[in-house]
Amino acid sequence: MPDLGSRRLFPALTAEPELSYLDAASGTPCPEPVIARLSAELRGPAANPGRGGHPWARDALRRVEESRAAVAGFLGAAYPDEVAFTRGATGAMAFIADRWGPSVLANGGEILYCPGDHLSTVRPWLRLAERMRDQGVRAVPYRRDRLGRIDPDDFARAASDRTAVVVATDVHNLHGTWTDLDALAIPPSATVCLDCSQSAGRRPLRLADSRAELAVVSGHKMFGPPGTGTAYVRRGQHHRIAVDRAAARSGPARHVSQLTDAAEEGSLDGVGAVGLASAAAFIDAIGLDHLGDHLTRLVTRFADGAAQLVGLTLLGPPVDNDRMHSGILAFALDGHVGADVAFVLERRGVYVRAGDHCLEGPREDAVRVSFHVYNDETDVDRLLQGLAAAAERN
Ligand SMILES: Cc1ncc(COP(=O)(O)O)c(C=O)c1O
Structure with missing residues (x-):
């Protein structure tokens, strides 16, 4: 079974160990078995x-x-x-x-x-x-x-x-x-x-x-x-x-x-x-139940950390550890345009999605993160640190 939370099966990610890729909802990197x-x-x-x-x-x-x-x-x-x-x-x-x-x-x-x-x-x-x-x-x-x-x-x-x-x-x-x-x-x-x-x-x-x-x-x-x-x-x-x-x-x-x-x-x-x-x-080899638990854990860790960040609002229902989460969520940082937040995060090696989100008239401040199997707690913590840095820039 592929190892949950391990980047080892994703050459694009192992090539950049300091990168946190949090944009799976746009496109996922290819794992070794698929490449093979x-x-x-x-x-x-x-x-x-x-x-x-x-x-x-x-x-x-x-x-x-x-x-x-x-x-x-x-x-x-x-x-x-x-x-x-x-x-x-x-x-x-x-x-x-x-x-x-x-x-x-x-x-x-x-x-x-x-x-x-x-x-x-x-x-x-x-x-x-x-x-x-x-x-x-x-x-x-x-x-x-x-x-x-x-x-x-x-x-x-x-x-x-x-x-x-x-x-x-x-x-x-x-x-x-x-x-x-x-x-x-x-x-x-x-x-x-x-x-x-x-x-x-x-x-x-x-x-x-x-x-x-x-x-x-x-x-x-x-x-x-x-x-x-x-x-x-x-x-x-x-x-x-x-x-x-x-x-x-x-x-x-x-x-x-x-x-x-x-x-x-x-x-x-x-x-x-x-x-x-x-x-x-x-x-299928990972198992979707197993994956769902993993994504829920990461999102919960993020939501707990985000609650400590002044000015950060989740743009979704409250995260409930007991309910399976999709691993996709959005937030806004008070007084910051989404693209600026994404830029600060990108400079710190955290790739997220901002901009029009392929929606008609989305909030300008919306930033989306989307976790997947290869993400782990390090990615969540890097994101939270990046957001703390972005929040300080006014
Ligand atoms: C909900 C939804 N529908 C459709 C699409 C378009 O998918 P595709 O890139 O396969 O054309 C996307 C891509 O972001 C999506 O999120």
């Missing part, structure tokens, strides 16, 4: 998967399909053909909105979305609503409170029998808050599309049992290769996906499902697929 798998794939007979009948092409396609099955298992999907490889969560969400959305909304209907969610989550649906306005399609917002929790009453107000699609985020990219779909008054007829970019690799996903029939995942936030991800569409929704038959013929010479025909036009990223499967195996 990628390297083996690149060194081997990596022909274009399925593009040709010779053994190299056939074997490359077989490895893609094995990876699909492995990733589907990791996501808790019932069938591998419910998972398509994409270039990340942004590409997956745009695919679902563009190719699945028009059919379900053909006779009008409402798309519920949260304006406080990641732009990649929200924008494809707003564009779709705009394109289909004449057909009676509308985008209806629901609110998060200032700590990043969905307001269930506001959600209930926004939902109605006109709701066709609910777009939701499993773990918020700034606040790190979980979404409990079961606590929301989702109309029975609505289809839920869940952004799992920040939850995959942080909490177990059981998509087959979830209220969400559609989901997107980002591979490079869960130790996979850059520019990888998946779109999950449950079988019962496949008939709604628009396939461009001519374009689908440019894909691998093998039909997996209507989903993959549409989402995997052109050459498959076979290297990305095997890399993502090996990232999933890496996380």
Whole structure:
């Protein structure tokens, strides 16, 4: 089992022992097992998967399909053909909105979305609503409170029998808050599309049992290769996906499902697929319960230290040691712009995220830290020391 809290499996981190990388929610470094798998794939007979009948092409396609099955298992999907490889969560969400959305909304209907969610989550649906306005399609917002929790009453107000699609985020990219779909008054007829970019690799996903029939995942936030991800569409929704038959013929010479025909036009990223499967195996070997305890411990240590820092406010619900934390949290330092705080931290070897956070109009003072398996108490303490130094600069 990989050693929790150990950087030893991450060459990018062992190369810089004084660095505290606290930006996993943007992208995780690659661990040795994933690098080894990628390297083996690149060194081997990596022909274009399925593009040709010779053994190299056939074997490359077989490895893609094995990876699909492995990733589907990791996501808790019932069938591998419910998972398509994409270039990340942004590409997956745009695919679902563009190719699945028009059919379900053909006779009008409402798309519920949260304006406080990641732009990649929200924008494809707003564009779709705009394109289909004449057909009676509308985008209806629901609110998060200032700590990043969905307001269930506001959600209930926004939902109605006109709701066709609910777009939701499993773990918020700034606040790190979980979404409990079961606590929301989702109309029975609505289809839920869940952004799992920040939850995959942080909490177990059981998509087959979830209220969400559609989901997107980002591979490079869960130790996979850059520019990888998946779109999950449950079988019962496949008939709604628009396939461009001519374009689908440019894909691998093998039909997996209507989903993959549409989402995997052109050459498959076979290297990305095997890399993502090996990232999933890496996380499974750690164990998500074990990882959750580790992240909760680090966040609790940070929250305890932050409580001693004058002017620091957590931009999320109070940290509770008994409740599993996502490992992602945000804070503001009174009187300081987030980018300035990030700069001071960067000078001390602590990498965090500030700026627009890929949100519409975020607080200028918001700074996000996101812990993962390779972080330990030293990183937390370095962060706290950096923040004490930043607080003194006025
Ligand atoms: C909640 C959320 N959705 C979508 C994305 C976009 O993911 P990707 O980089 O895979 O396109 C991110 C990335 O930060 C995210 O945090």
